[in-house]
Amino acid sequence: MNILLTGGTGYIGSHTAVLLADAGHTVVLFDNFCNSNKTVSARINQITGHDIPCVEGDVRDTKLLVKTLHEFQIDAVIHFAGLKAVGESVREPLKYFDNNVAGSISLLEAMQKASVKTIVFSSSATVYGKPQYLPLDEAHPLNPINPYGRTKLQVEEILQDLVKSDPSWRVALLRYFNPVGAHDSGLIGEDPNGIPNNLMPYVMQVASGKLPHLNIFGNDYDTKDGTGERDYIHVMDLAQGHLAALNYLQDHLGCEIFNLGTGIPVSVLELVGTYEKVIGKKIPSQIASRREGDLAVCYADTSKANHTLNWYALKDVHDMCTSGIRWQTFRSSLEGSRE
Template identity: 45%
Template sequence: MSATSDTSIGPQRVLVTGGAGFIGSHTCVELIESGHDVVVVDDLSAGHAAALDRVREITGTRPVFERVDITDAAALDAVFRRHSVDAIIHFAARKAVGESTEIPLDYFDTNVGGTASLLAAARRAGVHRIVFSSSCSIYGSTGAHDLDESAPTAPANPYAWSKLACEQMIEQACRYHDEQRAVSLRYFNPIGAHPSGLLGEDPHGTPRNVVPYLAQVAVGRRERLQVFGGDYPTPDGSAIRDYVHVVDIARGHVAALDHVDDQPGMQLFNLGTGQGTSVLELRAAFAAAADRDIPYVVVDRRAGDVPRLVADIGAVRRAWSWKPEYDLATMCRDAWRFQKSHPEGYRR
């Protein structure tokens, strides 16, 4: 397990919004294995109830599940009445950069409106501790430098704008409510799957992220990968990202829960590996993991994308001793293990 300083505050009941999704379900595993009780709120627009069954297969415990839309204030109030919650980990959001340029108002409604609804319901219930799932995308176009938390924000698409707006809203809540505590995690590009092969990424419809698309090409569900942009100012012309294993990201959220009371206000940390990988390099790594060729075609750039996003993770290393455990080859092998054993996803 990746290292974190031993400051656990003991078992808690944690409300995980979006807990039936890719990162949320993996975080449920890590929470349960750390001794916490988990209540999941998810409307299943992107997640799968079957993922919670897999959490049970891995841990022996199925999270309590409430099918609720986070923009529904009355439904959230009812959840807080039914469950005595100690803290929140908030994942529930729309998350596709390209889609956000097509339906920007939907992104603001779900991501910003939903977060406001959640914060208000939590306050009414006396719950004042939250770990927020933010995004590296709020940094925008960055040039050749790795990004630390002091880098200026310059969101390049509505998804990124929505995440920055949520951060600002949470920071303001902390500023004016002394009891509010928060950690915002700007994580980079989570990929991979649980090493058991039971839990992984299964998007509804056409994947809008590169690794599930790669996996579906490798398993024969799609003809070829589309690489968006071959003329970026990078060594091979494709965009560079910091890919990080989903289990490392999940463990980072559990560490944040342990450290949310370290100081007043909102703490802010990057989660990544500090290693940049181009889309074409990722394709080659996944082809090696799957032991098969993955055809691809380079197409026009996608609206809202930037050339390079790579993390400087020095702050979280110093604060919590958190560091990623898994390398790119392992991320690809784990993602392929899940896809190979679930060629149609959870609907196998």
């Protein structure tokens, strides 16, 4: 298949691009580089041995999307492009609704014009909000507690309404839990601009000396060690989930929703402890007060993806840490070469 990846040079998009290319698909990247680096495209080419086209553009540019879909004879789209920082979404909600929701509408309009009706959407477990029960399955009530989560839910609803209006669409909504880790090559990984919002890249920057210490927000939760527990999934397992969803859509019309996680809750201290064992040194940390909106425990029920897609998360926390360290070493060398 010819597959367009919006946000294709971002964290999850880049890893999925590598996997799809390795699986024999023809990949086209589309990105405005607002939260990624143009050099990622070259590193994807280095890993895959393919010269993968990369179109610079914004998903709100419907005309450019139509042109791209026609030019590369695209069969399916994986839609990663979107802003994803929860705190920023609270401060700048209009920016998030414009980019994430209006951008998705622009993409879908372009796909309609180009008669491309297969899409995998990068959604999030944030659509569930505070768990009413655990583990979270796809039938859990939806009540996102921040603008970022609400943008993801709105796009899910738009896609569901689109399928109702035109049953010839093939749509998969993938609700991610907490992606971490990097490609085994060490050439691509999570590379946030500014201070990281997520735990793993923050830990890596503390370990490298770029940040002074890790703040652990709360150690008095009702969990195994008092710190918050999350469902961390290796980014390459997540990429495999997109390939499995695309394969599923080849034989199925309509819209399906799948959780992508491991189903195993891991605490902040467990993740940090594993990282310390791998690198052989302590991570400077301090306990801080809980953050408003943080949950004690959140993890997935992945049985639907297991049974329907024949997809399973295979990598563990040790794999996540070792691959992340490999990427951090390469990333530090890049920063050193720029100085």
